[in-house]
Amino acid sequence: MPDRPDNTVSVLMPCYNGMPYLPEALDSALAQTHRVLEIIVVDDGSSDNSAEAVRDYAKRHEDFEIRLIQQANGGEPCARNTGIGQAKGAWVAMLDTDDWWDATKLQKQLAAAQQAGPECVMVHTGVVHHFPDGRVEEKDLDAPARRTGWCTEALLEPTSIGHPSIMVRREALERIGGYDESFKQACDIDMYFRLSAVGTFAFVPEHLFHYRIHPKQMSASQVDQIGYHHRAVRKFFAAHPDIGKRIGLHKVEAALAKHVAVKLGSLYWRRRLKEFRQLLAYAREEQIDSGEIRDWRRRAMVPDWLIRWKDRVGSSGAKK
Helix, strand or coil: CCCCCCCCEEEEEEECCCCCCHHHHHHHHHCCCCCCCEEEEEEECCCCCHHHHHHHHHHHCCCCCEEEEEECCCCHHHHHHHHHHHCCCCEEEECCCCCEECCCHHHHHHHHHHHHCCCEEEEEEEEEEECCCCCEEECCCHHHHCCCECCCHHHHCCCCCCHHHCEEEHHHHHHHCCCCCCCCCCHHHHHHHHHHCCCEEEEEEEEEEEEECCCCCCCCCHHHHHHHHHHHHHHHHHHCHHHHHHHCHHHHHHHHHHHHHHHHHHHHHCCCHHHHHHHHHHHHHCCCCCHHHHHHHHHCCCCHHHHHHHHHHHHHHHHC
């Protein structure tokens, strides 16, 4: 494949039943102040009219290269790898079919990449969450801002990078072999760690990526999510013992414990008590422990019915 100028961007959209939001996502890609080289939509076995919608959209925007690839359902990492294999741009920007970008996103990411220098392999941005009830929440910029430079250690922090905000150097994706298709969840976490071994990250400290939360999204098990996340971390450090030695494997294990403790707190206070107890069981099985986790174990000694009864009593008292 011939070399392309360093500012060319292929937009990659994995699609599984992407309607009705797909056209809005496409609109945001075409509206970029830095014109995209191409948009590749990989229809991963959709049963709705996503493919027809893409064909119709492409006919109405013939001045842009919009390509549709259809395949049997293979899952998110498989669809992304299909698109990466067809991409022609120097950079690949990920965009999910139910999300959208601010118009200056790619322009600002390319500027950040240029400033970061030739070692830069990935640029990410701030994220805005849009809830079904109309609420809008701009996510904190401090944590993702630490994922810059050679940032493997910072990737151990519990919060993660907004995946469809990323723009990745295609050459780096090819170098690491793309996404690991054995990861049904946390394929992005696995990829971030592997990319962090081959280059630096840059960050645009603005909320340029809009993440839509809606009922059709998969509600994956929190325990499964953490299990895949931890598997990705351990897999990476097993393959890169030199990086593990530099960071310190005790720090890695402490970070995994912190991840569990943060999630336990979130599940408990949202009263998702079944998952809270499942996560405690996971921590015990994987021998993940810390003072914070032991504190949550003590809370778990109180039965669910009593926790909920206290909630009702407290709520009744507050109304009086």
